[in-house]
Amino acid sequence: MCIVVGLLFMIGTYLILTKTLLRIILGTSIIGHGVNLLIITMGGLKKGGPPLLGIENVTYADSLPQALLLTAIVINFATTALFLVLSYRAYTVLGTDDTEQLRGKEDE
Amino acid sequence: MSWIHVMVLTPFIFATIVPYLYKKFNQKIHTGWFVFFIPVFIFAYLITFIPEISGGNTFMKILPWLPSYNIDFAIYMDGLSLIFALLIAGIGALVVLYSIYYMSKDREALHNFYVYLLMFMGAMLGLVFSDNIFVLYVFWEMTSVSSFLLIAYWYEREKSKYGAQKSMLITVFGGLAMLAGLIMLAMMSDTYSIREMLTSHNLEAITSNTLFLPAMILILLGAFTKSAQFPFSIWLPDAMEAPTPISAYLHSATMVKAGIYLVARLTPIFGGTGEWFWIVTGVGLVTLLYGSVNAVRQTDLKALLAYSTISQLGLIMSLLGMGSGALYFGYGDESFIYATAIFAAIFHLVNHSTFKGCLFMVVGIIDHETGTRDLRKLGGLMHLMPISFTLMIIGGFSMAGLPPFNGFLSKELFFTATLQAANMSIFNLANLGFVIPVIAWVASIFTFIYSMILVFKTFRGKHRFVRVDKPVHEAPFGMLISPLILAILVVAIFFFPNLFSKYFLLPAWEGVLPSLAQAGELSIKLSPWHGWTPELIMTLGVVGLGILMYLYIRKWYRIYNYYPQALTLNTIYNFSLENMEVLSKKATNKYMTGFIRDYLVYIFAFIVVIVGGVFWTFGGFTFDVSQDADINIYEAGLVIAMIISAVTVLFSKSRLTSILAIGALGFLVSFFFVLFRAPDLALTQLVVETVTTVLFLLCFYHLPELRKEIGKIPFKMTNAIISIGVGVIITVVALSAKGTRLFDSISSYYENSYELAGAKNIVNAILVDFRGIDTMLEILVLTMAGLGVYTLIKLRMARRDKNEGAE
Amino acid sequence: MKEPNDVLIRSVSKVAVVIIFTFAINLFISGHHYPGGGFIGGLAFSSAVVLLFLTFNIETVRKNFPVDFKVIAALGVLIAVLTGVGAMLLGVPFLTQAFDYFNLPIFGKTELATAVLFDIGVALAVIGTSLTIIMSIGDDR
Structure with a gap:
């Protein structure tokens, strides 16, 4: 699992370093998945049942990372949306989606 | 309070x-x-x-x-x-x-x-x-x-x-x-x-x-600056x-x-250490000499006063240095002799404040009334400004160390202290001690000269300065009050030094040397006349030589021309300041390129170097497979599918492919959540992924087609290397973090959620009950993001509407 | 977006939306004891609306849902905060939740928890936000 996380991070980083805004967004999204998987991996995998007291289990899976992740997923959604709209706005205003050309003036 | x-x-x-x-x-x-x-x-x-x-x-x-x-x-x-x-x-x-x-x-x-x-x-x-x-x-x-x-x-x-x-x-x-x-x-x-x-x-x-020594030097740097x-x-x-x-x-x-x-x-x-003694005394004496020699060649009255202040501060500083020797001797009689220097320092400090304050104010009056502070233009003001002249004499003579002004008393004490310091048997003083009184004496001569310049060059001689708009006259009375009070103090302290010392100076002395003050009292009797002591002879020498040199100042003034201009401290300061500015600008421009990608490269490279470096130096890498669960065929399949979809995003040339690939990735992640016994997460991920995909589709509709990354090979190579680095580092971190458990999980606490929160779904109980405030803030953030999106879109639309209306 | 004109999708989604709504509400209510809760319920609900957007167009949906989703988001946050403040009024720390059991006529022994109120706030905030985002982007052409 850890290797998968590492791979996701690798691909995400590569995408973020490219010049196209779209790819950057995709990259952040992939890294987001990577982080989620990383956190839940930290909690230990596949030990015990789902954290529902209704089901009789001896042990439960670690519930804290799950709660963390639940919020993380939703926030991730919001930030992705914001990022998308920002890049979209940048594109419509400036007419390019290339970060190289989005650069400001020399002395800024 | x-x-x-x-x-x-x-x-x-x-x-x-x-x-x-x-x-x-x-x-x-x-x-x-x-x-x-x-x-x-x-x-x-x-x-x-x-x-x-x-x-x-x-x-x-x-x-x-x-x-x-x-x-x-x-x-x-x-x-x-x-x-x-x-x-x-x-x-x-x-x-x-x-x-x-x-x-x-x-x-x-x-x-x-x-x-x-x-x-x-x-x-x-x-x-x-x-x-x-x-x-x-x-x-x-x-x-x-x-x-x-x-x-x-x-x-x-x-x-x-x-x-x-x-x-x-x-x-x-x-x-x-x-x-x-x-x-x-x-x-x-x-x-x-x-x-x-x-x-x-x-x-x-x-x-x-x-x-001890580094701390001393650093603190002294602060004090000296x-x-x-x-x-x-x-x-x-x-x-x-x-x-x-x-x-x-x-x-x-x-x-x-x-x-x-x-x-x-x-x-x-x-105090009481050789380093302290030599640094404080030495720097003080050098400053004393430097200030007084430089003051003589100034033509601006305030600059002259500034250099004289420097020199007087050096005097006080050197006294404090010499006095600190007292602590070396413990509580004996000897230490009281040297502690006199501390007393002299405080005394001169007060005196300096009075006469220098007075002088500054008088110079201010001259500036105010004549419009210039240039010694070359001033002269002959004596008859026009008699009160200012008197005040200037009081202040100037006090600074020169003449009776009947307080400067005389503290100057005498200063000479006493230097002579005593020269006789100290500690800190190599036996060999070098004679330097102290010599420097003090030479500096005092220059002090005398500049005091005379200050007083007589300004007020005596021909009235050279002609002011156009109004005739020069004495300052208004209100302006004279303050220097007058100070001048009165200058004289008063001379006549009642012991009263002054009892109430002000001795308590202050006790403050400097509390341990000594407990051992006994400093018996010091201040009086203008001590008999024909060496100090008096020194003073007489200063006055005699000072007058001679003042009168023949033209003859030897030329030596100042040999003062190497290029080597003055100011030149060095200006030079280093300019170069530092240029250098920092260059350096900043080097890395502040304005490309967001470059900054990201710095950040990622930093992560790799720092985290990797820590792992390397502290050997934090642990790898523990015993805790890992078995991998069955479904999971292996899922992993492969995930990797495939991620790689597809990486290499896809069309918008739609990448969106679909990323959607697939999201759904695969949610399958993993199912496998990891996280039903809530799986559900959320599933829905979020759906909505996100729609979002991507909506946005990509407006955004341009993906272009092929045109970049040079080095550019791509850097990206590849950095991303591989990040990937490796994260893998290592993940593996090590999994293998290392410093503390027991705190999650078991939440398994009481039914008793504590009446909820059987632990995750939900954590969200809404145990960590409710986090959730609350989170939905706040969510709402703000939503409003952000809304404003970004609507603002532009509003502007476009307006523009269209204008056309 | 182009005007979608697909009878199949339209008829299916009409049914599907109802099912999704029901499911969303179920998810939300069961969140206390079973998988579900404010986040998921809210998201499921908004996904149903998104489906409507896709099948019909935004104008149609807006006509049938005459609600400002920004207000809903704000309302959600407000409810969540108010439950917290309510706890303070009763002299316990901010956001302390309480629960008890009541015998209601139809449902029998039922548990009522203030956490559910808080969850309603969460759900509303999620619905409001996600729909605001989607609608603003969709609006803009």
């Missing part, structure tokens, strides 16, 4: 209402009148402490400020801090009074002026009363800042800005060095209170520590661009004495 705290804070509080008063009343009443009462009240309040303090009592009041960090606003009042505070408040009152006449209420931005002045006053009071070293440091820097503001008061002048910047750079540099020194001091003694450092137990810990000691003295002449009341207050009487105060305050900690 005690009344002393209130007193220290009063100037700050009052400063906040000054702008209001200015706005409201300045048309009729000069704002200075309101401000005037503050130092007067403080002075009157401080006077009430004199009986107690001279009786040997001290006060300690503590106001908790950051108790958890042991940083308290602790006020400690003893003779030393009291005498400084009296100077601050007393001279402050006189300066404010003087400024009322000096600063025009119609032309000047008085509210700024008085706010800065009050800020400085409060900072200075706080500085001398603080017992906690960090509070002291805060006030210390505050004086630097307010000094900067006051020097740059006429900020439209280029020279003011230059001077302000210079003083700021130098004093703040020193202040930071001092902070480092103070932290070392705190580390060594395990306390932040100067009082507690002086307990014999802590004192031992400090002196035996290896950090503040007190304009060589080679940091260069800021003081440029600081003379400040309005004259400020020069009189900050740059002769109070702020530059802060370094002296610090040295005096820390003498019990560091």
